[in-house]
Amino acid sequence: MKNLDLNEFVRAKRKSLRLTQVELSDKSGVGLRFVRELERGKITLRLDKVNQVLKLFGYQLGAVQLNRNTLLDETS
């Protein structure tokens, strides 16, 4: 199954910083292919690689409750 908006979150954050996938790849240190697979919603990615990207945005992976309406992006 798709990975809970994580892909959309990354894409939105990247766009908000006006970065291309190539630039995000360079800045985060992960491969370009990884950035693309991440934004496309691949679910078998490695935790450390995802965190490497999220760290640029000031985020990291953590356990969040299901059921709760997290459809709203509270980036305010």
Next chain:
Amino acid sequence: MKNLDLNEFVRAKRKSLRLTQVELSDKSGVGLRFVRELERGKITLRLDKVNQVLKLFGYQLGAVQLNRNTLLDETS
């Protein structure tokens, strides 16, 4: 302050349900070795496998903010 690490979270949740690693392995469908590596804090795990475990607790992986110096911790 660190937001309860994923490995500690899993272990705490498992203990609260009075499950052994073997039982968690069976119920979640991941291998026993994976459960142990997860609770030991291995960072190169796969997203889908971690989510397979978290789902049992009603959680899943998501992007959470770093540098949360506010005191509104909902940690048990």
Next chain:
DNA sequence: TATTTTTATACCCATTCGGGTATATATTTA
């Protein structure tokens, strides 16, 4: 329209995850 930029697929392949299993080391219980 044409050009440029960005993103999507496909391929090769070294690295390594993750399952299973066995053994060793706690930890708990009688």
Next chain:
DNA sequence: TAAATATATACCCGAATGGGTATAAAAATA
């Protein structure tokens, strides 16, 4: 104490990740 249970560590190995690269397609720009 011993016995039972739980957890940690180590090994083999198939399968898949992720990097790099090339090409195609799409989107943006003039």
